[in-house]
Amino acid sequence: MKPSKYLAAGVALAAAVLAGGALAQAKEQFIPANGYWVGPYAPGGSGFFGGMLDYFQLLNERDGGINGVKLTWEKCETEYNNARGVECYERLKAKGSTGATVIHPLSTGITYSLLEKAPADKIPLISMGYGRTDAADGRVFPYVFPLITTYWSQNTAKIKFIGMREGGMDKLKGKKIVNLYHDSAYGKETIPVLDAQAKKYGFTVTHIPVPHPGNEQQSQWLQIRQIRPDWVILRGWGVMNPTAIKAAQRVGFPRNKMLGVWWSGAEEDVIPAGDAAKGYIAAGFNLPGTSFPVVQAIMKNVYGKGKGEMEDRSRIGSIYYTRGLVAGIVTAEAIRTAQEKYGKGKPITGEQMRWGIENLNIDEKRLKELGAVGLMQPLKVTCMDHEGGGAVKFLQWDGAKWNVITDWIASDQSIVRPMIEESAAKYAKEKGITPRDCK
Amino acid sequence: MGGPVSFFFEVLFSGLLAGVMYSLVALGFVLIYKASGVFNFAQGAMVFFAALTFVSLVERGVNFWLAMAITLAVMIVLGVLTERVVLRPLINQPQITLFMATIGLAFFLEGLSQGIWGSQPHGLDIGIRDEPMEWLAERTGMFLSQFDLFAAAIAAVLVTVLALFFQRTRIGRALRAVADDHQAALAVGIPLKQIWAIVWAVAGFVALVAGLLWGARTGVQFALTFVALKALPVLILGGFESIAGAIVGGLIIGASEKLAEVYLGPYVGGGIESWFPYVLALAFLLIRPEGLFGEKHIDRV
Numbered sequence: 001m002k003p004s005k006y007l008a009a010g011v012a013l014a015a016a017v018l019a020g021g022a023l024a025q026a027k028e029q030f031i032p033a034n035g036y037w038v039g040p041y042a043p044g045g046s047g048f049f050g051g052m053l054d055y056f057q058l059l060n061e062r063d064g065g066i067n068g069v070k071l072t073w074e075k076c077e078t079e080y081n082n083a084r085g086v087e088c089y090e091r092l093k094a095k096g097s098t099g100a101t102v103i104h105p106l107s108t109g110i111t112y113s114l115l116e117k118a119p120a121d122k123i124p125l126i127s128m129g130y131g132r133t134d135a136a137d138g139r140v141f142p143y144v145f146p147l148i149t150t151y152w153s154q155n156t157a158k159i160k161f162i163g164m165r166e167g168g169m170d171k172l173k174g175k176k177i178v179n180l181y182h183d184s185a186y187g188k189e190t191i192p193v194l195d196a197q198a199k200k201y202g203f204t205v206t207h208i209p210v211p212h213p214g215n216e217q218q219s220q221w222l223q224i225r226q227i228r229p230d231w232v233i234l235r236g237w238g239v240m241n242p243t244a245i246k247a248a249q250r251v252g253f254p255r256n257k258m259l260g261v262w263w264s265g266a267e268e269d270v271i272p273a274g275d276a277a278k279g280y281i282a283a284g285f286n287l288p289g290t291s292f293p294v295v296q297a298i299m300k301n302v303y304g305k306g307k308g309e310m311e312d313r314s315r316i317g318s319i320y321y322t323r324g325l326v327a328g329i330v331t332a333e334a335i336r337t338a339q340e341k342y343g344k345g346k347p348i349t350g351e352q353m354r355w356g357i358e359n360l361n362i363d364e365k366r367l368k369e370l371g372a373v374g375l376m377q378p379l380k381v382t383c384m385d386h387e388g389g390g391a392v393k394f395l396q397w398d399g400a401k402w403n404v405i406t407d408w409i410a411s412d413q414s415i416v417r418p419m420i421e422e423s424a425a426k427y428a429k430e431k432g433i434t435p436r437d438c439k
Numbered sequence: 440m441g442g443p444v445s446f447f448f449e450v451l452f453s454g455l456l457a458g459v460m461y462s463l464v465a466l467g468f469v470l471i472y473k474a475s476g477v478f479n480f481a482q483g484a485m486v487f488f489a490a491l492t493f494v495s496l497v498e499r500g501v502n503f504w505l506a507m508a509i510t511l512a513v514m515i516v517l518g519v520l521t522e523r524v525v526l527r528p529l530i531n532q533p534q535i536t537l538f539m540a541t542i543g544l545a546f547f548l549e550g551l552s553q554g555i556w557g558s559q560p561h562g563l564d565i566g567i568r569d570e571p572m573e574w575l576a577e578r579t580g581m582f583l584s585q586f587d588l589f590a591a592a593i594a595a596v597l598v599t600v601l602a603l604f605f606q607r608t609r610i611g612r613a614l615r616a617v618a619d620d621h622q623a624a625l626a627v628g629i630p631l632k633q634i635w636a637i638v639w640a641v642a643g644f645v646a647l648v649a650g651l652l653w654g655a656r657t658g659v660q661f662a663l664t665f666v667a668l669k670a671l672p673v674l675i676l677g678g679f680e681s682i683a684g685a686i687v688g689g690l691i692i693g694a695s696e697k698l699a700e701v702y703l704g705p706y707v708g709g710g711i712e713s714w715f716p717y718v719l720a721l722a723f724l725l726i727r728p729e730g731l732f733g734e735k736h737i738d739r740v
Contacts, residue, residue: 040665043559218453222446239560268660271560274564
């Protein structure tokens with residue numbers, strides 16, 4: 001071969017490689033994994049993102065991505081810190097061929113910090129089970145999706161659960177409930193909805209704050225002993241949870257009358273409390289377990305190939321892990337929905353993803369196809385309703401594992417929705433936002 | 440249940456007993472401060488590191504006492520290494536430099552602990568039930584935990600041993616000289632390096648004890664590093680150089696924060712015990728800047 005021919009062949013090869021590279025790049029969907037794997041909240045972050053990324057990996061390994069579009073991601077450590085959360089967002093928002101598809105901040109604080117930035121960049125935020133409750137009003141918050149169940153919805157389901165345990169909602173009259181909450185924006189979020197329900201059902205509610213980090217709660221529990229409540233709602237986070245359970249034991253308060261929020265209801269919240277946690281009840285919008293076909297598929301296609309996020313495999317199937325799995329399913333299904341409209345097999349933009357999430361419809365049939373029946377509730381999102389689910393199950397810790405003790409309990413939207421709309425309208429007025437017309 | 444008087448005493452006693460738990464952490468700070476005049480920012484990280492190492496060994500099937508011995512050995516090695524790698528190059532440097540070095544050490548230890556043992560929380564059972572004592576509850580209506588009394592007994596033993604160590608041994612006397620002036624201490628032949636290594640090792644032991652007691656209560660997890668926050672007002676109040684001060688300061692802080700939270704908290708929205716001890720300590724500083732038992736320094740001008 002003459003030198004010129006070598007050159008021509010080289011150029012052709014380079015062109016082919018470049019074209020192939022461009023093609024490969026064009027066939028990728030980038031999702032930032034802005035989470036936390038170190039620090040005080042690492043158990044939550046590592047479990048959640050472990051589940052989510054394992055699901056993405058499953059789709060890549062088993063199905064070759066979503067309609068041929070491979071999912072890619074990059075991790076950025078936020079340490080659950082607002083400033084770092086924003087930094088990670090800025091760093092990764094323009095990555096990938098179409099930019100960041102969606103952000104899961106996994107922090108109410110970071111969600112608040114991105115509330116105006118993300119819509120400006122046309123990147124949707126999914127705050128699944130946390131964040132700003134009134135963002136469920138899609139007319140005011142087109143780019144924010146507090147999917148599946150908001151704090152307020154969950155809270156009404158909790159009161160329904162207490163009503164069931166007491167023998168009917170009418171039996172709530174005269175009952176005493178303590179709301180033991182983390183003294184932060186997250187902790188205070190449910191005070192208005194609890195007050196509204198206390199008024200409606202005639203029970204009294206006492207709100208007792210626990211200062212951060214919550215590793216000493218003797219005075220709060222002494223007050224609780226004085227009040228002698230029928231139920232204690234635990235709205236904790238991190239070390240506050242096992243400390244509360246232990247402190248309940250110290251003052252002799254029965255653990256089966258303690259009702260935790262879903263951020264107080266993971267294995268990591270009860271194992272450190274040891275035997276004291278036996279009988280403790282918590283809410284959940286995702287269920288733990290390894291028997292779901294989707295988990296089995298991950299074991300086979302991801303861990304079976306030596307891949308997978310969880311170093312400690314015993315955590316696969318834990319509450320945080322399956323919550324991440326649900327996040328993965330919701331994200332992937334929204335991408336699939338968006339592709340149906342904007343072109344199958346094509347990477348979508350953040351703006352298109354927003355449409356995809358808003359038109360998400362995961363029914364029982366689809367859950368079965370996904371191998372996720374029982375893992376999560378069916379989900380139908382609309383322009384008006386960015387929550388889409390609203391039901392809660394309750395789980396009880398037996399000292400070794402969580403046992404599901406109820407069916408899905410629907411939230412009381414007659415209380416929640418007007419409060420959401422009122423709060424969202426106030427926000428819209430403050431920010432000068434003209435709500436969209438969803439009709 | 441008893442009446443308001445009984446409840447008052449219950450709050451007071453649980454406050455005092457909580458204070459003992461704060462004192463246990465504060466002791467570690469005092470040891471280092473006495474030896475080097477430095478506020479050891481890494482004390483919280485040492486508590487975490489010690490407890491996590493211990494519980495991880497136990498979970499891997501190591502016998503309780505053997506795990507204790509191994510962890511103690513690890514803490515001694517850590518103390519010696521800290522002296523060699525971090526402190527020795529900084530002899531005669533301003534105290535703020537040493538303080539900054541301990542900040543670095545804190546980050547290093549936090550990362551090392553999680554790097555080796557992972558970031559999952561662990562339950563820790565040291566065999567003492569954290570439940571109210573029934574006989575006391577029946578007679579007085581007060582719910583006090585036997586775990587708290589156990590912690591108080593441990594603290595008493597620890598303080599006695601440390602007090603004897605510092606007052607009856609040459610090392611103890613050498614310590615104060617070192618704290619006053621590194622150079623002068625070196626000049627009169629005090630082996631500064633050994634003293635520092637010993638004190639850091641002893642502080643490691645105290646961190647292990649504090650870590651076990653706090654870990655048994657809250658679980659062994661990263662948040663153990665935050666217990667240092669509870670010790671700071673204790674130190675301000677009791678004085679950075681006094682073991683007795685750490686104990687008395689702890690008792691005062693513990694009792695007053697609980698009483699304030701229970702009796703003042705409801706009027707101001709609650710959750711005041713995170714900042715109340717600092718306000719109290721600050722008020723105390725205005726009256727006695729060196730703390731209750733701190734040494735008054737008179738400098739020549």
